[in-house]
Amino acid sequence: MALRTAGSVLVVFLWSVAVVLGQNGWSVTYTTQSICSLKRSTVDLSCSYAYPRGHKVTTTFWFTKIDALENYVNLRDDPDYKGHVTYRSDKNKDCTLKITDLRLSYSAEYKFRFITDQEGGKYSGYPGVTLSVTDLQVKVTTTWWSTTLTCSTTCTLTGNPTYIWYRNSKIVQAASSPSYSVYFKTEDSFYCAVKGINSPAVSVGGHSYFHVTYTHQRICTLKGSSVNISCSYTYPSGHTVSETNWYIKGKLHEAPQILSPGYGGRVEYLGKMQSDSTLRITDLREEDSAEYKIRFRTDQTNWEPTFPGTTLTVTGLQVKVTPATVTEGQKVILTCSTTCTLTDNPNPTYIWYKNGHVTTQSNSLFLNPVSSEDAGRYSCAVEGHKDLYSPEETLTVT
Template identity: 85%
Template sequence: MALRTAGSVLVVFLWSVAVVLGQNGWSVTYTTQSICTLKGSTVDLSCFIRYPSWPKVKTTFWFTKMYDVENYVNLKDDPVYQGRVTYRSDKTNGHTLRITDLRESDSAEYKFRFVTDQTGGKYTGDPGVTLSVTDLQVKVTTTWWSTTLTCSTTCTLTGNPTYIWYRNSKIAQKDPSPSYSLYLKTEDSFYCAVKDINSPAVSVEGHSYFHVTYTHQRICTLNGSSVDISCSYTFPSGHTVSETIWYTKGKLNEASQILSPGYGGRVEYLGNMQSDSTLRITDLREEDSAEYKIRFRTDQTTWEPTFPGTTLTVTGLQVKVTPATVTEGQKVTLTCSTTCTLGNNPTYVWYKNGHVTNQSTSLFLNPVSSEDAGRYSCAVEGHEDLPLLKRLSLSHTAQRTPQCQSVPLVK
């Protein structure tokens, strides 16, 4: 591990934890060198820096990319991580990067960099922390006397997790081992989980099995838009699917709601019924937020998977103003906010007095002040025609934090 700077470098390894030392006692120590964790979870990457009383540290940040020499991309400014990254530091010079809603594409080497007020005083802890993001899959191994289910990942999960096996949605086993064995023929459904992250499920029948994979465990999308909720599946030989039925799981004491094609004029079924199915819902409303699941009827049986389906969250857009109270001439930051994280890294469109003023993958509009008087609103590219929320005035005097889509700034 090296601390890159203009001068000489000394590399020291201490108790298998990499410690980086540069000139004059500068150092970066990463808490761990590699982490394997699950898609959809949250991870903390930490390091400690040590430096003399002079020069002073001006800037610190984490990065994975650099476009050219001295052009490092602060993760907070990387559109791929927008809304999913927070930095935290403490009085002992500890620095923590938190990434939420992890994706497999987040797998990378993460490095910490700091800049001092001294000419040339720029340092990077190199190598950094290697993060691997994986999902859970159930692998089925059969012999003539037993079936073994294995909760499989592409890397070894950090922290010796406990694997929880569910049989027909009820906990059947908690164990550090990722395997679960069966010795009797069964058509029960099984899936594994680590904490609150679930695998797709299988239903074992002798040496063949029912298998359903929902394309997404969670979807966040906009009020008034359309969504496709889909899954793919396989059945034991000899089974032909005669009907697929999508439904929402009942809330509390509510009964499940069957979503037949044409239901309310907003529902459509798509896909090849024998191997995949898609539920399309148009003109989404916030009350459509629910868990969506599928059941099947074949020429031999009816099967309703008991494991989790796809959780849909429908959100509106809100403009949030920071700080909540402002004084004359003070700049404020406008944030195009949602109640969940929209997928596919959307482009946000900002309007001033009805005209486009900025388009970016950033949720934030550059700080504005009362000198920039006007009415501001935001939208998501491709959904500019969705209805606006209520309007709220904001002047240079103290105001409550607005939560609306259009905000006028008044001189």
């Protein structure tokens, strides 16, 4: 079923008691100190600021990071935020930050900083605004008389939103409650939405009898690492599970590929056969990227769920040098990127290597100004996986 995405986006405006930080006439006032918003939505982080008479503000910016040289990284200069941030400033000393098309990796503490024309005229508002970005997931709870669907998030959405439930793309409920109950067996698909942001769809067919709940709908993890793909399941009383099988969903006209324990020396089954199962795959390769599902056999029947399993994406690391052509004295940024946001570490710290030796740990590597001594071969790894490093990228300084 094709899911429709409404044309509107979720914009969160913050109206709360201001928090004022500062001393001796210096201050930054944040409208709120925390906010929870949805992936792909838009958010406004509002603030105002003050400073002593006789000063003239020359520079204002927002930041989340401080580079290895202890320089504050302007969000406008951060490649991860390119095209996603807008500053709003006026004579009333408004310093609102707008972030569009939110990503899970944007969860961070955002702080405002301004600089004046006087010596020592620098000020940052600590603590800042903590932004938590979440996505929508449908959780299923089944009893013998009904199935309850809950539109779930990892944090409480700011602004008391309305949850809209769709059954086969038609609205069946709009309410402040995130839950919707089904009192009949159906093969229909359901999904929820908040201001045009949709969750993945789920099928509740047969929930009164057989049901599988996958822990993750999608997993992104590093090439060379290990992953656990897990699920729990329920079935009619009186049945006993005799066999479980994990498999890769086959392409059109292809049979599913069963991943038996020991398959290729990299597969292991964990869990309790009667209630849950975990597929562990080690030494991951990019070709392991696929949709993984489970089917099981009881002493009375074979059963295979028709709704989606867990989609695994295996990614490598890549170093990018900005700008591509480097001249001595320029500001150079080295970023470490993946093809998807890592599930267990959406905002990682990277270990940076130069000519095979560790140089620093930071989100990005800033060389400002760059010199001929900085030339060399650079690679990166995610903290906690220091042996899974990227291919080397050569930095040439002319």
